[in-house]
Amino acid sequence: MKTLGYLEIRALFLKHLEKHGHTIIPSASLVPENNPSVLFVNAGMFPLIPYLLGEPHPGGVRLANSQRSLRTIDIDEVGDATHLTTFEMLGNWSINDYFKEEALRITLSFFVDELGFDINKLSSSIFKGNDDAPKDEESIEIWKKLFKERGIDAKVGERIRELGKEDNWWEPDGGGPCGPDSETFYEVDGQLVEIGNDVFMQYLKKDGKYSPLGKHNVDFGGGLDRLAMVCQGLSSVYETDIYLPILKKVQELSKQEGIKSQRIIVDHIKAATWIIADGVVPGRTQREYILRRLIRRAIRHGKKLGIEGLFTRIIGEIAIEQFKPVHEGLEPRKKEILNILEEEEKKFNQTLEHGLKELEKLITKLNGRSFTNESGETFKIYETYGFPIEMTLEELENKGIEFDREKVERNHEKAYGEHQEKSRTASKGLFKGGMADTSEMSTKYHTATHLLLAALYSIVGPHIYQKGSNITTERLRLDFPNEEKLTDEQIQKVEDMINEQIQKGLPVTWKEMPKAEALKIVKYAAFEDKYGDIVKVYTIGSPESPFSQEVCGGPHVENTKTLGHFKIVKQENVAAGVKRIKAILE
Numbered sequence: 001m002k003t004l005g006y007l008e009i010r011a012l013f014l015k016h017l018e019k020h021g022h023t024i025i026p027s028a029s030l031v032p033e034n035n036p037s038v039l040f041v042n043a044g045m046f047p048l049i050p051y052l053l054g055e056p057h058p059g060g061v062r063l064a065n066s067q068r069s070l071r072t073i074d075i076d077e078v079g080d081a082t083h084l085t086t087f088e089m090l091g092n093w094s095i096n097d098y099f100k101e102e103a104l105r106i107t108l109s110f111f112v113d114e115l116g117f118d119i120n121k122l123s124s125s126i127f128k129g130n131d132d133a134p135k136d137e138e139s140i141e142i143w144k145k146l147f148k149e150r151g152i153d154a155k156v157g158e159r160i161r162e163l164g165k166e167d168n169w170w171e172p173d174g175g176g177p178c179g180p181d182s183e184t185f186y187e188v189d190g191q192l193v194e195i196g197n198d199v200f201m202q203y204l205k206k207d208g209k210y211s212p213l214g215k216h217n218v219d220f221g222g223g224l225d226r227l228a229m230v231c232q233g234l235s236s237v238y239e240t241d242i243y244l245p246i247l248k249k250v251q252e253l254s255k256q257e258g259i260k261s262q263r264i265i266v267d268h269i270k271a272a273t274w275i276i277a278d279g280v281v282p283g284r285t286q287r288e289y290i291l292r293r294l295i296r297r298a299i300r301h302g303k304k305l306g307i308e309g310l311f312t313r314i315i316g317e318i319a320i321e322q323f324k325p326v327h328e329g330l331e332p333r334k335k336e337i338l339n340i341l342e343e344e345e346k347k348f349n350q351t352l353e354h355g356l357k358e359l360e361k362l363i364t365k366l367n368g369r370s371f372t373n374e375s376g377e378t379f380k381i382y383e384t385y386g387f388p389i390e391m392t393l394e395e396l397e398n399k400g401i402e403f404d405r406e407k408v409e410r411n412h413e414k415a416y417g418e419h420q421e422k423s424r425t426a427s428k429g430l431f432k433g434g435m436a437d438t439s440e441m442s443t444k445y446h447t448a449t450h451l452l453l454a455a456l457y458s459i460v461g462p463h464i465y466q467k468g469s470n471i472t473t474e475r476l477r478l479d480f481p482n483e484e485k486l487t488d489e490q491i492q493k494v495e496d497m498i499n500e501q502i503q504k505g506l507p508v509t510w511k512e513m514p515k516a517e518a519l520k521i522v523k524y525a526a527f528e529d530k531y532g533d534i535v536k537v538y539t540i541g542s543p544e545s546p547f548s549q550e551v552c553g554g555p556h557v558e559n560t561k562t563l564g565h566f567k568i569v570k571q572e573n574v575a576a577g578v579k580r581i582k583a584i585l586e
């Protein structure tokens with residue numbers, strides 16, 4: 001096998017897919033666009049859901065990329081050899097184009113011909129069938145054929161394993177386009193490592209029920225970090241060429257051993273740089289909170305390792321250096337990212353001081369007695385001040401307080417369990433994850449946002465463009481630059497103009513064109529690098545005298561008459577010179 005670097009594998013994959021007629025599309029942001037159902041993009045297919053459901057993609061029917069993704073579900077496992085919070089997923093998609101045979105052929109050829117994997121160590125698994133869908137006999141036959149072409153007699157139950165839904169069925173949390181999948185494995189030191197997954201999307205899961213999708217899509221995904229680990233003959237992703245310099249720096253700063261804590265720092269700080277680069281700042285709610293938790297957890301582990309002084313900037317800088325070739329936002333925002341990290345670190349260090357004071361109080365209260373943790377004090381201190389139990393116990397030990405470690409830990413777990421139960425109930429709705437919200441209502445709000453921008457442009461002035469947009473099924477929200485709040489009269493005019501267009505029943509159409517050409521015809525372009533070289537331009541009204549023209553991925557309604565009545569319900573000041581409008585369709 002060739003020893004390939006992370007970036008080399010990435011480039012080989014994209015070249016391989018290009019050779020097979022795929023358009024390479026850029027990675028979307030970690031923050032989902034106009035999709036309230038998940039906090040972060042968690043798989044390569046996620047930004048493509050509208051297209052997998054039928055919306056035409058400007059790049060055509062064969063697409064590939066390396067998509068940055070974030071999974072908080074695995075956060076507690078980070079620190080082992082293979083789990084990461086943010087990672088890149090190599091992906092290729094057939095949108096109702098090729099199906100199983102070509103997909104598996106492309107996959108196998110990538111591993112064997114491009115990466116030089118030993119065919120003898122490769123194996124696969126397929127879906128064995130259940131009440132919802134039959135056994136994937138076709139994939140068995142395809143795998144046999146593909147192996148045979150390479151001189152291997154592959155047998156079911158050995159090289160081709162038949163597994164159930166838990167292993168060989170893939171669907172986004174909460175439903176969406178889905179189907180049986182076929183995984184590819186590579187044997188490393190007697191262990192099978194999953195290196196890729198081809199999902200055959202023939203079904204749609206909606207309201208818990210499966211129906212035919214009416215299309216045969218393919219969604220391949222493979223974790224790039226894990227591939228690098230296999231290619232480099234390692235047993236941990238943190239030692240691969242892209243992570244090693246970051247790990248080395250953490251080790252250099254550490255005063256004590258602790259590989260798990262060191263990996264957590266590498267993972268969390270690198271994840272934080274990606275998230276900040278995609279426009280999130282640490283805070284108290286949702287995405288902001290996840291970012292804060294990652295940074296603070298890294299800092300706590302830093303303390304455990306005896307790292308002295310502010311260190312997140314040092315690690316962040318190396319992480320940015322390593323990953324700037326794959327995340328285009330890192331280098332230009334480097335200074336800002338590092339400042340945000342350091343600010344958060346300073347804030348947290350203050351909180352930690354308060355935690356130490358709280359601990360002093362506990363010690364005074366004990367008054368020489370031994371510590372039992374009967375009412376989960378260690379957990380409360382952890383919850384309020386971010387003090388991990390290990391640190392608390394260390395402090396107690398230093399102060400000569402006696403305790404039965406096992407009992408203290410048991411009580412800590414108990415308090416933690418009770419808390420988990422409470423927060424599970426509280427956050428059920430929020431973290432459920434799921435498919436892109438392509439429901440009728442959000443599609444309508446999407447089109448209404450275009451109408452709003454065009455009306456603002458014509459009534460308020462040519463300095464208007466979309467600074468931010470957020471759509472739910474209940475309302476649209478648009479941020480745009482303007483010094484003053486709109487007057488009542490302006491609001492009335494904007495509403496009237498939009499309702500007039502809705503009543504006219506204007507057609508909504510789109511055309512693909514090179515980005516340069518699109519830039520000439522649209523008046524306000526809010527797109528950056530998120531679209532490829534060929535873009536889709538949506539036109540509302542006749543192409544000769546359009547009411548609105550915007551670069552956009554869609555989806556949109558076909559005619560404005562379906563929108564109903566447009567009403568602005570709120571206007572806010574979001575930042576200096578930036579105003580926000582919330583509007584509804586009635």
Ligand code: SER
Nearest residue numbers: 043045197219220221
């Ligand atoms: N969506 C599938 C996965 O995440 C394949 O890309 O594994």
